[in-house]
Amino acid sequence: MPELPEVEVTRRSIDLPLRGARVQAVHLGKPLRWPLGCPPGSLVGQYLGAVLRRGKYLWLPLHERASAGLTGSTQGLLLHLGMSGALELRTPTVPPGGDLALARHEHFRLDTDRGSLRLLDPRRFGAVVWSPGLAAEPAAGLLAGLGLEPDDPALTEARFHAELQRRRAPIKTVLLQGEVIVGAGNIYACEALFQAGIDPRCSAARIGPVRARRLLHALRHTLAQAVELGGTTLRDFHDARGVHGAYQEQVAVYGRAGLPCVRCGTRLRRLQQAQRTTVYCPRCQRR
DNA sequence: AGTTAAACCTGGTTGC
DNA sequence: TGCAACCAGGTTTAAC
Incomplete structure (x- = not known):
């Protein structure tokens, strides 16, 4: 499903609802393309910033404080939907301690105070990877070599x-x-x-x-x-x-x-x- | 270096 | 109805 339009449509559907949301819990299902790269619990207490898209990747910046400014210099999650992935934003949030079991094909879930964001991906070609920054490894390496965005004025x-x-x-x-x-x-x-x-x-x-x-x-x-x-x-x-x-x-x-x-x-x-x-x-x- | 194949997975559809 | 074969929105990795 996910080429640029599907990823962008997905980005728009989660950006405003989750901006400023506080992470309460992180749940992992079966392995995706790569390991998360950090202890899931280390994300608890972080605040989501504006969601960005680069190619078919989504970048979910995570801030230490509720109202942080720019997004590129912070840690965050680089997310790819692979061939069969889709995000779902569920409100209200799954209550702590309740319904911990992940649904079939649900391999990642971010519970926040504004809803639960879950990645459903039957084929598991998708990925959720923590990175200390968009320009730092491993995110930088995954984005290296990507061409220009279709709407980039530099693409004359x-x-x-x-x-x-x-x-x-x-x-x-x-x-x-x-x-x-x-x-x-x-x-x-x-x-x-x-x-x-x-x-x-x-x-x-x-x-x-x-x-x-x-x-x-x-x-x-x-x-x-x-x-x-x-x-x-x-x-x-x-x-x-x-x-x-x-x-x-x-x-x-x-x-x-x-x-x-x-x-x-x-x-x-x-x-x-x-x-x-x-x-x-x-x-x-x-x- | 540059191009092509194999690999990663599951599920739906097609055909015998 | 059962089962094997084939197909699928993507990308990395290994092999020519």
Whole structure:
């Protein structure tokens, strides 16, 4: 479920409700991708600050005092939803001593005075990692190598094109790697390439300035629209309050292999790229 | 160095 | 109905 739009929608659903909340207890379920990296009890008494997003990661800063200022220099939790993760914010908070048992697939829970935040993740590809700072290890290492945010003004058309010029891999693969621009996973990479009319097999280096411009615009438009619509709910994605997304109703190619192209009617094709399924229109998308 | 495969997990769907 | 095979929104790690 979680590409950039789903992570951003999740961020927005927990940021204000939890800002300033005091941690009362931390519960761990089965192991996630990495260990938490600190004794769970050491977080008790800390206060949550504004929740940030970087790529598909969420950063939950933790302050010693209730009203702290900036967020980057404090300790906190770096959270990733992996392939099947979702957060749920439950109010009221699970009472101390009561209902300690974690639900099925609940592998992390932060009880605060403003509600219980829990991570549900059946496949456990997700992660919750404590870090002494966003720029300190291990957070810095996990975020190192990430490309620019889609809405970063520094990501100009010229720079985007120049970065593509340096990579010979298929454009779909380059988008998934997230070293040029973050946020597009399998769904939105397929959708943006369709919107831009670019064949997913086309080498990134062979994309000219005009098509690079179209692709950047398509990525920004696709991701922004998905955020507005609450993300894509294929099976069970929802924000932390349980609200489902609606972008699946806008999908033009993802999951539609064999069906007619919405633009020209040609049968959409499926292929494998870097172990992931790509769907595209052989007529609308050119090399 | 740069690209591709295997690995991490569970659950739903498909097909015999 | 049972069961094996295959598929899935991501990323790291190991192997060519």
